[in-house]
Amino acid sequence: MRGSALIQQTINFAHRGASAYCPENTIAAFRHAIELGATGIETDVQRTKDGRLVLIHDESLKRTAGDPRLVKDVEYGELAGLDAGSWFSASFAEERVPLLEELLELAKNTELILNLELKNGVVPYEGIEAEVISMVQAYGMSERILISSFNHYSLVQCKKIAPGIKTGILYMEGLYQPWEYAKSIQADALHAYKFAVLPQWVQEAAGHGIAYHPFTVNEENELERLVGFGVSGIITDYPDRLNALLRRSERS
Numbered sequence: 001m002r003g004s005a006l007i008q009q010t011i012n013f014a015h016r017g018a019s020a021y022c023p024e025n026t027i028a029a030f031r032h033a034i035e036l037g038a039t040g041i042e043t044d045v046q047r048t049k050d051g052r053l054v055l056i057h058d059e060s061l062k063r064t065a066g067d068p069r070l071v072k073d074v075e076y077g078e079l080a081g082l083d084a085g086s087w088f089s090a091s092f093a094e095e096r097v098p099l100l101e102e103l104l105e106l107a108k109n110t111e112l113i114l115n116l117e118l119k120n121g122v123v124p125y126e127g128i129e130a131e132v133i134s135m136v137q138a139y140g141m142s143e144r145i146l147i148s149s150f151n152h153y154s155l156v157q158c159k160k161i162a163p164g165i166k167t168g169i170l171y172m173e174g175l176y177q178p179w180e181y182a183k184s185i186q187a188d189a190l191h192a193y194k195f196a197v198l199p200q201w202v203q204e205a206a207g208h209g210i211a212y213h214p215f216t217v218n219e220e221n222e223l224e225r226l227v228g229f230g231v232s233g234i235i236t237d238y239p240d241r242l243n244a245l246l247r248r249s250e251r252s
Contacts, residue, residue: 011233012242013115014038015216016057020237023064023088025055026095030106037243040113042148042215042235045100045132047125052076053100053132056084059122063087065097072123100132104139114141115168115191115213115235118149129157133165148191159186168213172196179205189213189232194222199229206230220245 017029018036025043033041044057048071061067061074065082076099085092100116107114116136120128129147136145147158148168155167168189169182173196182190182205189211197214205212211232217223218237223245226234236242 009039010227010231010246011040011113011213012038012239012246013040013042013113013213013233013235014239015042015235015237016044017041018237018239020218023085023092023095025057025064025098026084026092027098027102027106028085028092028095030098030103033239034110034112036240038239039111040115040233041103041107042115042117043103044117044119045128046071046119046123047128047131048076048079049073050075050077051131052079053128053135054079055098055100055103057119059119061097070123072125100135101139104135104141107144108139108141111144113144113146115146115148117170118147118151118154120149120154121151129154130161133158133162136165137162146189148189152185155187156185168211170215177204179208179210182210183208191215191235194226197226197229197231202229202231206232217242 014033016024018033019029022029022032030041043055045053046056047053059070064087065084079097083093084097085095136142146166146168148170149155150170158165158167166188168191169187170191172193178190191213194214194217202212213233214226215235217234223242234242
């Protein structure tokens, strides 16, 4: 069964939520992604000083919350008071950096697939794999979770903790026969940069039960090209564009 659930349909992963329209990695972005037809949400997981799992991309709070400190150095009580929306638009001034459990709560009664990227390259966040998996299991959502990372040692650790959890290898370019590499670490998906994908590779990977989920694909011609390649999912800032394309493909 490994990988099979991921290659039955094209998953419309909203990158950090509907981040073209809302401040990234906020509840507003996640809710709007659902409204725009996303069937998956991609987000980033880090850990506060007091051990809370939060959804934010940068290790620093500066860009999206206006605080120069690192996420790892701030306790959640203080982090929760920071404005994580005004940098995008004044209309989002009430948005905060959400907890992982807030997204799990939002998604648990839907059919959304959640791609949780562990941001443990710059900051190692020892033990975050077990913490994320434990929380996912507590919500009964293991079957709808895919854990990705640029830290592939972390993906191996996830499989050791929970062999049934799905994992995706994040990489930029130049990975030779990535489906073979994926099998070697028991990964289920290849989260390749959009230019590191060719149609023959997609088909070869699918033959080995490995899905392709390229990122971050926003232009309509690129979306159409990759859908035509037969990728299993696409990570995009514009889930509405991908939704429209997939609907047209279904009708044709």
